[in-house]
Amino acid sequence: MRTLVFVDLDDTLFQSLQKCPIENALHPVAYLRDRSANSFMTAKQRMLWQLLDDNALIIPTTARDYDSLYRVKLPFRSWCILNYGGVILTPAGVPDPYxxxxxxxxxxxxxxxxxxxxxxxxxxxxxxxxxxxxxxxxxxxxxxxxxxxxxxxxxxxxxxxxxxxxxxxxxxxxxxxxxxxxxxxxxxxRSLGKEHAVHYLIKQLTNEWGELLTIGIGDSLIDGAFMAECDYSITPRGSQLFKETLGRQLV
Structure with missing residues (x-):
């Protein structure tokens, strides 16, 4: 059984320097057009990435457009969901025709x-x-x-x-x-949404590969809809989604 991980990028896998904790292990991962770094991974985020990349097919599920996605220096190897679900790129890097x-x-x-x-x-x-x-x-x-x-x-x-x-x-x-x-x-x-693209892609890949294990990872309330399409959901501690869900259980 294959494992698919649909993962939001900004504030989930990395964030701006201002949002980073104070530590020495920050790793630049996303860049502006002038090639200056503007987003960074912490040591824990890098460990999470490696864990996922070693064991699953990672599908970025992001608000970023084509240009800004390819200024993220992570090895995305397959499908990509961009523009809040407005674009699905095939593994060949072209929009899915349907x-x-x-x-x-x-x-x-x-x-x-x-x-x-x-x-x-x-x-x-x-x-x-x-x-x-x-x-x-x-x-x-x-x-x-x-x-x-x-x-x-x-x-x-x-x-x-x-x-x-x-x-x-x-x-x-x-x-x-x-x-x-x-x-x-x-x-x-409302016709635009990561959840619509995730639902479509899970259905297409299930038809092609058989039963899948799917995991959704995101930080924003709006990400909850696409995460709900998956078998399991993960959100960073302290994120907007965490504060409105699991964070309410904290004493």
Whole structure:
């Protein structure tokens, strides 16, 4: 029986230097376009990676797009799930044809709404001089979702933007959901989701290989949906998902 591990990347396998504990064993693993390191693995994360890589097929399941995934210097050897499930790359490194067609239809249905909410967000940023920036995330010529981030030290501006614009918009657009974790705020169509891609890939690989053991690993509340598609789930201690689940059991 083969073991598949669907694993989120940022804040699960590695994180920015500011989020790292103080230790001497930090290992750079993800880079900016200028080739400077911006994400690091701790010794325990490196040990976890090696344990998984030695015993299972690791499938990155990430919000990262194609460009930023390949600035992660880890040896991904097979399937990859990108853009919150918007893209599934085959082991040959090309989009899965069926999934690409499915997401083309979903993206076409969402583009007008995503454009409209992006305009509302940018208007508010300008009007209230908020220290935030937003953009529409596209990959393989498909628009997927809107992301907003605050500039260093201005988390209150993102809170204000969420309260004034995003939450009221979502109350009248029920086919969309909010993902908020730290400095990241994303507005996603419900047709987009890591869980949809994981479900599809488990079904396809079960048909090809037979019964599988599947493990999901993630840190955010939104990751819980794809982890629930798997036989077992793992979340880092102290993560957003941990605090809202297992962390509630701590005395």
């Amino acid at each position: 999934w690409h067609q499915r997401m083309t239809i979903a993206s076409e249905a969402a583009i007008s709404d995503l454009t409209a909410v992006l305009i509302l967000i940018n208007t508010a940023i300008t009007r209230y001089a908020l220290a935030a920036h937003s953009r529409l995330i596209t990959d393989f010529n498909l628009p997927f979702y809107v992301v907003v981030k605050y500039r260093a030290g201005h988390i209150a501006d993102l809170d204000q933007l969420q309260q004034m614009v995003v939450t009221p918009w979502l109350m009248t657009h029920h086919d969309y959901q909010l993902h908020r974790n730290g400095n990241n705020l994303a507005i996603l169509p």
